[in-house]
Amino acid sequence: MELLRPDSAEAAAAALGNGSKALAGGTDLVPLLREGIVRADTLVEIGGIVPRGIDGGRIGAGTTLAELEVDPQIPDALREACRLAGSPQLRAMGTIGGNLLQATRCWYWRLQFPCYLHGGDRCHARDGVHREHAIFGNERCASAHPSDVAAALVALGATLSTTRRRLPVAELYRLPTDDDRSLTTLGADELILELEVPPADASVYLKAMDRRRWAFPLVGVAAARTNGEIRIALAGVAPMPWLLPSPAALEDATPLPGTTYKIEVARALVRRALAGIGAAG
Numbered sequence: 001m002e003l004l005r006p007d008s009a010e011a012a013a014a015a016l017g018n019g020s021k022a023l024a025g026g027t028d029l030v031p032l033l034r035e036g037i038v039r040a041d042t043l044v045e046i047g048g049i050v051p052r053g054i055d056g057g058r059i060g061a062g063t064t065l066a067e068l069e070v071d072p073q074i075p076d077a078l079r080e081a082c083r084l085a086g087s088p089q090l091r092a093m094g095t096i097g098g099n100l101l102q103a104t105r106c107w108y109w110r111l112q113f114p115c116y117l118h119g120g121d122r123c124h125a126r127d128g129v130h131r132e133h134a135i136f137g138n139e140r141c142a143s144a145h146p147s148d149v150a151a152a153l154v155a156l157g158a159t160l161s162t163t164r165r166r167l168p169v170a171e172l173y174r175l176p177t178d179d180d181r182s183l184t185t186l187g188a189d190e191l192i193l194e195l196e197v198p199p200a201d202a203s204v205y206l207k208a209m210d211r212r213r214w215a216f217p218l219v220g221v222a223a224a225r226t227n228g229e230i231r232i233a234l235a236g237v238a239p240m241p242w243l244l245p246s247p248a249a250l251e252d253a254t255p256l257p258g259t260t261y262k263i264e265v266a267r268a269l270v271r272r273a274l275a276g277i278g279a280a281g
């Protein structure tokens, strides 16, 4: 395997695609490479070239979760989502750009079952063990998006800039289709450079997990209030961060037999989150 260290974001983007992958903190990518789940001929190290740091609402994609969780410029929901993600060691290495693009934790996918997301024709989790899986958007792939951070950014109405375009964070994600099994809209040769997070009047992130620390969200709820507008986004409930138009929309969930409990958990967390930002539940 070759390791490239380009000197600009443009040169890095030009080196991507065709069997090469961007390497930031490596906390997600390196284990996937080691297990042979992701294959790459070339790694393109982006550590020194993707912006890193916080300036008001602007966050470089190379900023670590550890840097974000302690910075008072960062809205509460995002700080808390970062603080509750992984372990201190992972947060010290893991960047926000990499967090947004982390792969699914679905064990069938990680064990390389030939499932829908791997290009096959069925979702093994639907018929198998799926306690941690999705309650929304789960018709083809029932994986649960693992990023606390993405849900917080979607609730906050954040946007991101790439080497090609600017887009709302919500539009970074998609549900897989028969033609395209990808869960993101990012091109293979596109780099996330920066995020812009608008100020919120109040925001919170609440997370239900199997352990008090170092566990992925069973359900994560981010809520933000800005100029009277309330936005709620959920982690761990759909193959992508899930924007919830209203608390009543939880009744539209399509749980699998083993994930029905997540609706009750989400109801409780949404109620608490709305109280936390001073909005009626």
Ligand SMILES: Cc1cc2nc3c(=O)[nH]c(=O)nc-3n(C[C@H](O)[C@H](O)[C@H](O)COP(=O)(O)OP(=O)(O)OC[C@H]3O[C@@H](n4cnc5c(N)ncnc54)[C@H](O)[C@@H]3O)c2cc1C
Binding pocket: 021, 022, 023, 024, 025, 026, 027, 028, 029, 030, 046, 050, 061, 062, 065, 084, 085, 086, 087, 090, 093, 094, 095, 096, 097, 098, 099, 100, 101, 102, 146, 147, 148, 149, 150, 190, 191, 192, 193, 214, 215, 216, 217
């Ligand atoms: C055991 C464990 C527990 C975890 N728990 C949680 C949790 O509870 N909540 C949570 O939200 N997260 C959790 N995570 C995820 C963790 O936060 C991410 O692994 C980390 O943030 C990824 O960042 P990285 O810089 O290491 O990315 P890398 O591993 O370097 O990259 C990840 C992916 O993103 C791509 N990439 C990285 N940066 C860019 C960029 N700027 N532009 C384009 N592509 C890019 C890489 O090519 C790769 O595909 C956990 C991870 C582990 C391993």
Ligand code: SF4
Binding pocket: 104, 106, 107, 108, 109, 113, 115, 116, 117, 118, 122, 123, 124, 125, 126, 133, 140, 141, 142, 143
């Ligand atoms: S939930 Fe998605 S990733 Fe998991 S087995 Fe089903 S199709 Fe594959």
